[in-house]
Amino acid sequence: MKTIIEPFRIKVVEPIRMTTSTEREEILQRAHLNVFAIDSQDVLIDLLTDSGTGAMSSEQWAGIMRGDESYAGSPSFYRFRDRIREMSGFENVLPTHQGRASERILFELYGAAGLIVPNNAHFDTTRANVEHSGAQALDLGIPEAADATNRHPFKGNMNVEALRALIDKVGPEKIPLVMVTVTNNMGGGQPVSLTNLRQVRSVCDQHRIELYLDACRFAENAYLIKQREPGQQDRPVREIVREMFDLSDGATISAKKDGLVNIGGVLMIRNPDRFTEACNLLILTEGYVTYGGLAGRDLEAMAQGFEEVLHEDYLAYRIRTTEYVAERLIEGGVPILEPPGGHAIYIDAGRFCPHIPPEQFPGQAVVCGLYRLGGVRAVEIGSVMFGGVGNKPPALELVRLAMPRRVYTQSHMDYVVEVACELYAGRDALRGIRIVEAPPALRHFTAKFEEI
Numbered sequence: 001m002k003t004i005i006e007p008f009r010i011k012v013v014e015p016i017r018m019t020t021s022t023e024r025e026e027i028l029q030r031a032h033l034n035v036f037a038i039d040s041q042d043v044l045i046d047l048l049t050d051s052g053t054g055a056m057s058s059e060q061w062a063g064i065m066r067g068d069e070s071y072a073g074s075p076s077f078y079r080f081r082d083r084i085r086e087m088s089g090f091e092n093v094l095p096t097h098q099g100r101a102s103e104r105i106l107f108e109l110y111g112a113a114g115l116i117v118p119n120n121a122h123f124d125t126t127r128a129n130v131e132h133s134g135a136q137a138l139d140l141g142i143p144e145a146a147d148a149t150n151r152h153p154f155k156g157n158m159n160v161e162a163l164r165a166l167i168d169k170v171g172p173e174k175i176p177l178v179m180v181t182v183t184n185n186m187g188g189g190q191p192v193s194l195t196n197l198r199q200v201r202s203v204c205d206q207h208r209i210e211l212y213l214d215a216c217r218f219a220e221n222a223y224l225i226k227q228r229e230p231g232q233q234d235r236p237v238r239e240i241v242r243e244m245f246d247l248s249d250g251a252t253i254s255a256k257k258d259g260l261v262n263i264g265g266v267l268m269i270r271n272p273d274r275f276t277e278a279c280n281l282l283i284l285t286e287g288y289v290t291y292g293g294l295a296g297r298d299l300e301a302m303a304q305g306f307e308e309v310l311h312e313d314y315l316a317y318r319i320r321t322t323e324y325v326a327e328r329l330i331e332g333g334v335p336i337l338e339p340p341g342g343h344a345i346y347i348d349a350g351r352f353c354p355h356i357p358p359e360q361f362p363g364q365a366v367v368c369g370l371y372r373l374g375g376v377r378a379v380e381i382g383s384v385m386f387g388g389v390g391n392k393p394p395a396l397e398l399v400r401l402a403m404p405r406r407v408y409t410q411s412h413m414d415y416v417v418e419v420a421c422e423l424y425a426g427r428d429a430l431r432g433i434r435i436v437e438a439p440p441a442l443r444h445f446t447a448k449f450e451e452i
């Protein structure tokens with residue numbers, strides 16, 4: 001088979017700057033070893049997140065110029081709405097400024113004290129919005145997901161037995177909706193199979209509970225279904241996407257991921273009464289129902305982004321990028337979460353530096369090492385992010401290398417692999433880290449660290 005290439009050519013370039021190792025050391029110290037405090041200008045390859053960091057196409061930029069900025073009834077809104085309708089089959093569609101705005105409205109409608117919302121794995125803002133409504137957010141992943149080396153093809157699946165047991169225990173009236181996150185961001189970008197979604201649907205039907213998708217990476221999930229699920233190989237991705245949405249009663253989407261835009265979100269609700277309520281809530285905080293906190297030009301860019309993300313040559317390149325980096329890291333001995341998912345590589349920092357115990361933040365040590373050695377910015381997803389007073393320690397100490405969409409080339413990725421492999425070769429020199437100062441909540445954004 002030939003190399004799977006980037007299915008685009010480059011029309012505009014944005015220079016990136018190489019720093020010296022002395023400069024990087026100073027920058028890292030000034031940031032108190034917290035990469036969130038480093039200016040993006042001082043980063044060579046930025047893998048902090050895949051959210052809102054993608055490159056838009058020439059057609060999307062053309063849409064930006066076409067954007068109609070009327071307050072109500074803009075044709076840009078209708079183009080956006082029709083694209084979402086065509087793709088998902090949902091009639092009732094609202095734009096929002098990003099995913100969490102959709103979540104806030106959804107859980108203001110469905111959440112309340114005493115209720116429980118099950119999910120395969122709540123994303124942090126989803127959990128925060130569920131809890132803000134007074135409800136409890138419960139993760140029901142499959143046990144294979146907690147084992148970094150288990151090569152289960154659908155580690156994002158919901159644990160259907162645990163869902164049944166929960167409903168039997170608390171009663172369906174305590175569960176306002178079941179949510180399934182595709183792909184599972186907190187658990188490694190792992191996909192959910194169609195079989196699993198159908199099973200969850202049937203449990204929901206038995207108990208008349210609504211099923212919502214957190215569909216931020218619906219296209220990557222559908223492509224991984226096509227690649228990995230028996231019987232799905234010959235189906236167009238569009239058809240798989242449609243089946244995923246057909247199985248659900250609604251969805252929240254952050255368009256900063258598979259919408260291929262820098263800002264935007266979507267809320268879809270099948271139930272007409274709930275939709276009317278959602279429109280009223282949207283007007284309260286986001287703006288009118290035909291713009292939802294966005295400019296008309298943003299709606300145009302989204303309409304085009306939701307089309308391009310379903311192009312199979314794009315998805316082949318996208319998923320191959322992650323797979324390629326994973327293969328090369330594994331060749332170099334670097335321990336990662338296997339198999340890789342859609343949008344990111346997760347380094348298993350616990351195995352990368354076994355000499356650093358979880359309370360000395362091995363993930364943060366690897367993050368600092370990657371920046372020091374090569375100006376690569378990654379993010380810790382382990383005891384810094386999830387630890388702290390009153391929290392259960394995470395199962396794995398991970399470092400996420402998130403892939404911005406259509407931004408970096410294969411040689412950029414080769415460079416990242418070289419940096420990670422070199423760091424791994426010198427891993428014995430990595431030192432543990434302690435927190436000097438941290439706020440009580442969401443501490444990873446602003447904490448200050450020092451090396452032990």
Ligand SMILES: *Cc1c(COP(=O)(O)O)cnc(C)c1O
Binds near residue numbers: 255256
């Ligand atoms: C990014 C993300 C969100 C929140 O979206 P924002 O646009 O950042 O508000 C929700 N769920 C998942 C799975 C995500 O990845």
